[in-house]
Amino acid sequence: MTDRTEALQSRLAQQDPALAGLLDREVERQETSLTLIASENHCSQAVRAACASVLTDKYAEGYPGARYYGGCAVADEVENLAKERAVQLFQGMDHANVQPHSGTTANLTVLTALAGKDGKILGMSLQDGGHLSHGHKVSHTGKVFEVQQYGVNHDTGLLDYDAIREQAKSYKPDVVIAGASSYPRELDYEAFASIAKEVGAYLLADIAHPAGLIAGGVIPSPVGHADVLTMTTHKTMRGPRGGLILCTEEIRKKIDSSVFPGGQGGPLMHQIAGKAVAFGEALTPEFKTYQQQVVDNARLFAEMLSDRGMRTVTGGTDTHMVVVDLRDTDATGADVEERCFDAGISLNKNMVPNDPRSPKVTSGIRVGTAAATTRGMGKDEFARLATIIADIVEGGDPKTKRNEVHEICSAFPLP
Secondary structure (H helix, E strand, C coil): CCHHHHHHHHHHHHHCHHHHHHHHHHHHHHHHCEECCCCCCCCCHHHHHHHCCHHHHCCCCEECCEECCCCCHHHHHHHHHHHHHHHHHCECECEEECCCCCHHHHHHHHHHHHCCCCCEEEEECCCCCCCHHHCCCCCHHHHHCEEEEECECCCCCCECHHHHHHHHHHHCCCEEEEECCCCCCCCCHHHHHHHHHHHCCEEEEECCCCHHHHHCCCCCCCCCCCCEEEEECCCCCCCCCCEEEEECHHHHHHHHHHHHHHHCCCCCHHHHHHHHHHHHHHCCHHHHHHHHHHHHHHHHHHHHHHHCCCEEHHHCCCCCEEEEECCCCCCCHHHHHHHHHHCCEECEEECCCCCCCCCCCCCEEEEECHHHHHCCCCHHHHHHHHHHHHHHHCCCCHHHHHHHHHHHHHHCCCC
């Protein structure tokens, strides 16, 4: 911790001890428990420092060189740096917009630009592994656009690209979305591109979850196949919370005007600074090594659970996540989530294909390896964690596992 950071924390403690106490509790929670939520990670101290910078005070509405307020010279350079690094990470995409506040706002922005009001979109259903922002009825994307959704083969848990093609040919969407929130396998972006081209649709690749794996080169990339990419910067990208859009030059103006002034006002410049730091980190060889370890840990974890007789959706994983189908057990997703939390492990209940239970209960859990791998954990630690979670699923007392989890945490401090 730097002297400046210590000074800022001391000032906060003096001025607002109630909030400072809450932040101290969150630090303690993260230090003494394990994050196995696939949507979460631990960013570096450098990223956190950028997010805590004085750029939070700068209102930089507009884009570099075309702001609506003065004093944006530094903000322009920060945003341009983030954009340059993003394009360098995903070589082949022409343009980056680093202003979206989240992956959901990025998706809504892109769909508004490319499908338009009452336009037709084809995305993956939430129950089968998609995301709310892919057209679910409770999302704005499900209310603003006409929607059809594709799913997986309920016997295998895998996408059926022939079925998706036939659905697209019948529906003729304006935008096809290739992306998921709880689908643990690689996507065939070439097949999706072929489908989109055949029906005259744009292809949106939502890589919110696997973005870091793609940037690190450990799984196939949609670059060269998709017209536009959306992603979050805080999952496998290991940056600050936020969104990112990359697109071809052909649709650059549509995308930028849909972000601002269409959907957002002034960008969060302190978060964009954090994104710039994270993108810089992602350009290093160490980042590629980290991403391969994330995948290796997930594969081992899935194998260990399988050895304990537990069923994983699709029979394994190609990415950072493992989705466990609990229907062969007496447990529900909500029950396992609560009991794992009692043991000091954070994971989330999750729907499985053809799930008979409600989204508040679910018949599955989703486990992600990115955050724990950031702490330095490897195959030995994930083998232990698989045993702990399997024991809990089978009815073991989670409180008896708390000391073991704490021991692991103590050996692998937060960055």
